Amino acid sequence: MTYRIVALEGVDGSGKSTLLKSLGRALSEKAEVVHARPARAMSNAFRRIAEDGSPEKLYQDALPAPFRHATYLLESAVQFRYEQERFEQADYVLFDRWRHTWAVYCEEVTEYREWFARIEALLPRPDALLWLRVDPEVAYARLVARRDRWVDAYSPAGLRAKITGLCERYEEVMRDSGAVVLDGTAPAAEVHAEALAVVTARQTGSAG
Numbered sequence: 001m002t003y004r005i006v007a008l009e010g011v012d013g014s015g016k017s018t019l020l021k022s023l024g025r026a027l028s029e030k031a032e033v034v035h036a037r038p039a040r041a042m043s044n045a046f047r048r049i050a051e052d053g054s055p056e057k058l059y060q061d062a063l064p065a066p067f068r069h070a071t072y073l074l075e076s077a078v079q080f081r082y083e084q085e086r087f088e089q090a091d092y093v094l095f096d097r098w099r100h101t102w103a104v105y106c107e108e109v110t111e112y113r114e115w116f117a118r119i120e121a122l123l124p125r126p127d128a129l130l131w132l133r134v135d136p137e138v139a140y141a142r143l144v145a146r147r148d149r150w151v152d153a154y155s156p157a158g159l160r161a162k163i164t165g166l167c168e169r170y171e172e173v174m175r176d177s178g179a180v181v182l183d184g185t186a187p188a189a190e191v192h193a194e195a196l197a198v199v200t201a202r203q204t205g206s207a208g
Contacts, residue, residue, distance in 0.1 A: 001124065002088055003034075003087055003088065003090045003091055003092060003093050004091065004092050004093070004127040004128075004199075004202070005092075005093050005095060005124060005125075005126040005127050005128075006023070006092055006093070006094050006095065006126060006127065006128045006130070006199055007094075007095040007097070007098035007126040007128070007129050007130070008020060008094070008095065008096060008097065008098075008130050008131075008132065009097060009098055009100050009101065009129065009130065009131045009132070009170075009174065009179060010131060010132030010133070010134065010170070010184060011104075011134060011136075011139050011163060011166045011167050011170055012139065012143060012148065012150065012163070012166075013134065013138070013139030013140065013141075013142040013143045013148070013163065014132035014133070014134040014139055014184040015132050015134065015142075015184045015188065015191060016096060016097070016132055017096070018188050019130075019132065019182075019188070019191055019192060019195055020035065020094055020096055022188070022192040023094060023192065023195055023196060023199065024094055026192070026196050027091075027092050027094075027196075027199070031090075031091035031092055032089060032090045032091045032092070033090060033091070033092045033093075033094060034086060034087060034089070034090035034092070034093045034094070035093075035094050035096070036079075036083065036087070036093055036094070036095050036096070037095060037096045037097060038072065038075075038076045038079065038095060038097055038098060038099065038101070039071070039072040039073075039075040039076050039079070041075055042068075042071045042072055042075045043059075043072075046059040046063055046068065047059050049063075050062035050063055056152050056153050057153070058149075058150070058153050060105065061153075065105075065106040065107040066106065066107045066108070066109050066110065066111075068102075068106050069102045069103075069106035069107065069108070069109050070109050070116060072099075072102050072106070073099075073102070073109070073116055073119050073120055074119065076099065076123055077119045077120075077122045077123065080123075080124065092199075095126070098126060098129060099120060099123060100170075100173050100174060100177060100179075103169075103173045104166055104169045104170050104173050105166065127202050128180065128198055128199050128202045129177060129178060129179040129180065130179060130180050130182055130195055130198065131170070131174050131177070131179040131180065131181050131182065132182050132184035132191070133170070133174075133181050133182065133183065133184055134167070134183075134184030134185055135167075135185055136160070136163045136164040136167045137160075138184070138185050139163050139167070139184075140159060140160050140163050143159065143163070144159075150162075180195075180198050182194055182195060
């Protein structure tokens with residue numbers, strides 16, 4: 001593999017999109033950068049199947065979570081083949097989320113677990129895995145401020161409860177992940193500087 005994988009994790013409203021854009025701009029000054037997301041094709045397909053263009057419908061609530069988890073694993077296992085040409089043109093592939101997202105947002109795959117574990121083992125390890133850790137109330141306020149589609153799908157209390165539950169689940173999932181933890185409540189410039197330092201340090205370490 002000729003390119004480096006940088007993956008960002010974090011709950012909705014943690015600042016991933018902002019950081020991905022700033023990292024992409026900074027790294028592209030001296031390198032070729034490609035942006036990607038695991039299992040994007042299946043996510044788009046699920047939206048077409050379950051949401052029917054309605055802002056109040058979410059495919060995550062309509063389709064069984066273990067089913068989604070299984071299909072995401074399957075697509076991601078082949079994604080590095082069908083996107084191989086695009087990825088190999090880059091020095092960095094910046095991923096908006098990684099496999100930990102499915103462990104947080106989906107239930108565990110219980111049937112044929114051994115086979116899905118083998119599939120998951122086919123995924124490469126990111127050269128840098130960054131987790132934007134954020135307080136649930138901060139994430140909630142950001143979603144409301146940007147009029148996220150979740151705001152239309154849930155009541156204020158329901159959205160707060162969902163974000164809180166997801167943040168708690170992230171604490172469990174990321175505990176032994178080896179991710180570099182970033183303070184998602186800090187100013188965007190500070191988060192960017194810390195993330196860029198981690199990515200460039202990993203590059204230097206690998207080169208040495």
